[in-house]
Amino acid sequence: xxxxxxxxxxxxxxxxxxxxxxxxxxxxxxxxxxxxxxxxxxxxxxxxxxxxxxxxxxxxxxxxxxxxxxxxxxxxxxxxxxxxxxxxxxxxxxxxxxxxxxxxxxxxxxxxxxxxxxxxxxxxxxxxxxxxxxxxxxxxxxxxxxxxxxxxxxxxxxxxxxxxxxxxxxxxxxxxxxxxxxxxxxxxxxxxxxxxxxxxxxxxxxxxxxxxxxxxxxxxxxxxxxxxxxxx
Amino acid sequence: xxxxxxxxxxxxxxxxxxxxxxxxxxxxxxxxxxxxxxxxxxxxxxxxxxxxxxxxxxxxxxxxxxxxxxxxxxxxxxxxxxxxxxxxxxxxxxxxxxxxxxxxxxxxxxxxxxxxxxxxxxxxxxxxxxxxxxxxxxxxxxxxxxxxxxxxxxxxxxxxxxxxxxxxxxxxxxxxxxxxxxxxxxxxxxxxxxxxxxxxxxxxxxxxxxxxxxxxxxxxxxxxxxxxxxxxxxxxxxxxxxxxxxxxxxxxxxxxxxx
Numbered sequence: 474x475x476x477x478x479x480x481x482x483x484x485x486x487x488x489x490x491x492x493x494x495x496x497x498x499x500x501x502x503x504x505x506x507x508x509x510x511x512x513x514x515x516x517x518x519x520x521x522x523x524x525x526x527x528x529x530x531x532x533x534x535x536x537x538x539x540x541x542x543x544x545x546x547x548x549x550x551x552x553x554x555x556x557x558x559x560x561x562x563x564x565x566x567x568x569x570x571x572x573x574x575x576x577x578x579x580x581x582x583x584x585x586x587x588x589x590x591x592x593x594x595x596x597x598x599x600x601x602x603x604x605x606x607x608x609x610x611x612x613x614x615x616x617x618x619x620x621x622x623x624x625x626x627x628x629x630x631x632x633x634x635x636x637x638x639x640x641x642x643x644x645x646x647x648x649x650x651x652x653x654x655x656x657x658x659x660x661x662x663x664x665x666x667x668x669x670x671x672x673x674x675x676x677x678x679x680x681x682x683x684x685x686x687x688x689x690x691x692x693x694x695x696x697x698x699x700x701x702x703x704x705x
Numbered sequence: 706x707x708x709x710x711x712x713x714x715x716x717x718x719x720x721x722x723x724x725x726x727x728x729x730x731x732x733x734x735x736x737x738x739x740x741x742x743x744x745x746x747x748x749x750x751x752x753x754x755x756x757x758x759x760x761x762x763x764x765x766x767x768x769x770x771x772x773x774x775x776x777x778x779x780x781x782x783x784x785x786x787x788x789x790x791x792x793x794x795x796x797x798x799x800x801x802x803x804x805x806x807x808x809x810x811x812x813x814x815x816x817x818x819x820x821x822x823x824x825x826x827x828x829x830x831x832x833x834x835x836x837x838x839x840x841x842x843x844x845x846x847x848x849x850x851x852x853x854x855x856x857x858x859x860x861x862x863x864x865x866x867x868x869x870x871x872x873x874x875x876x877x878x879x880x881x882x883x884x885x886x887x888x889x890x891x892x893x894x895x896x897x898x899x900x901x902x903x904x905x906x907x908x909x910x911x912x913x914x915x916x917x918x919x920x921x922x923x924x925x926x927x928x929x930x931x932x933x934x935x936x937x938x939x940x941x942x943x944x945x946x947x948x949x950x951x952x953x954x955x956x957x958x959x960x961x962x963x964x
Contacts, residue, residue: 511887575823575887581949630736637893655893657737678889681765 485559493562504563505594507587510572511678513641516544516586519568520614521561523550528565529697531597533610538593542586545644546614547673547690554617567594573641576678606701615644615671615690622684624654624662633662635676635686643673647689654686710838714914715877718752719804720745720903721818724774724871726761727888730899731819731881745903747911757800757818757871760792765889768793774818778869782807797871805874816875817906819899822884825954828856828898831880832926833873835862840877843909845922850905854898858926866929879906 474486493500510517516539518532536544547570549555560566569590574583601607624633633654639647647653648669654662664670670689674680722735738745738754745752756762758773770791776782781794782801805812822829828851830844848856859882861867872878881902886895913919936945 511890573887575885576889578823578887579943579946581946581952584946631733631891634733634891634893634896640893657733676890676892678887681889 488559489562495562501563503565503567503598504560505567505569505591506558506560507591508568508570509574509576509583510570510674511575512643512673512675513573514545514570514643514673515572516542516590517568517570517572517673518544518546518590519570520546520548521550521555521558521566521568523548523614523616523695525565526697526700527601528567529612529695530607530610530700531565531567531594533612533697534597534607535590535593536612538596539589542589544590545673546612548614548616548693548695551617554620569594601700601702602704604702604704606699607697608699609697611694611696614693614695615673616693618670618689618691620685620688621653623681623686624656631681632656633660636661639672639675639687641675643675644671646670647672712839712913714749715814715910716751717813718750718815718907718910719813719817719875720752720754721757721816721871722754723756723758723762724818725767725772725820726758726763727765727767728819728821728886729765729889729891730821730883730886730896732756732762733891733896734819734900734903744900745907747907747914749914750907750910752907755804758793758796767888770794773797774870775868777801777807777871777873779807781869800871801874807874813875815877815879815910816872817879817881817903818870818872819903820880820882821886821888821895822882823887825885826857826882827884828854828902829880829882829884830856830858830902831882832858832860833862833867833870833878833880835860835926835928837877839913840879841924842919842922843877843879843906845924846909846919847902847905848924850908851901854901856902858924860926860928863929866932881906 474483489495492504518535520528520532532546558566558568560568569587571583571587574580623631626632633656636652636655638651639653646669647664649664649666651664652661653664671692672687673690674685675687720735722731735754735756742754745754758768760769761767771793773793773796776794776797781797784790784794786795786798801807804816830847832840832844844858870878870880872880881899883895883899886892935943938944
């Protein structure tokens, strides 16, 4: 610890002390980390571990409870793209991301959605603690494959923007021939490659500096065994 | 009886982007026009694109020390230059020197200041003076050209609510506001709308300079009455949020009792 450390690094150590330590027996069981995005991602749950039966069951419960309001599950398990989140100090880390909402703005509809997600999550935990058994289930998740940056010029500045056809189309299939970027001269740049992907975090304000115009995902099904609290 | 107003041709026009560093459409367009200004040129007219708050643009933030779009009043413009002055006040004095001085013969004829808003305002033109025939004609022309895409005109003429904008150093100040767009985000649809507004504005000026007569016209404007704050608690924090009906426009014109 030192005054020279960036504020957020000092803060991370304080938080790790209060709610962790990470990877120890004393850490919190579950941490929900609440986020907004400028992308049109709707209600999204973020999963870090594809083999976590408890969280797969929880996410299944939340998604079913929210229906017909869509709820997407983003799996960020990846050897190099996974990042060390605030919530990762808990045994069961849960990311909750709701958009679209501009930074610095509070929308009533977004607030209502996030509130519901938390309500159902806590109901699930309560039911689990009360001894309820959750039978085996399966959920569809979007697994991160790759991040795509904006085309940039020699000065590193953005040279093309998200194409109108891709704007607001998070989670919808994107094929190699579909347009993804548009230059100011009217030139269209297609996705390319040879497979259909499902884009997410399309045009997220905070990711311009992280060089991410959107992330490519692939759909997979995750299964969970039945679970029941050991106290019953 | 209709008055026939004869005005001098327009010579010096500027287009400002980045007055708020995280309102990206203007930043992006101005940077593009600085590289390739063909689109904004018209014969006989000098059109200068310019980034007004480069430090805020670099940080992608609204401002560094204070809102640049509020400090073009005589008090701030007249302060003695000093390192202790807020960055934006020093910058305002530089801009006043380059494009003004405000209220003098040498100032630019027209300044377009490009802004974005998170509000669902669509294409909005901001007027500071209700008796400016030239600008009313220009706005009428832009609105007609954009139709059926709606274009709203916001009149900010008010004894206490009017603020000293960056563009106010010009003889004819024009605010261009397009939304909704989150701060720090560039949307292609918003960019296309702002680009069209500028195109029609410059076409109008060009037609005017070429001697075209614009017959009497009328425009509907929204004149500012009052600003309403959020309900707040004892600590000054927001205690209630915009109702969904107002957020999505699901209401008839808000009814206000006026006495």
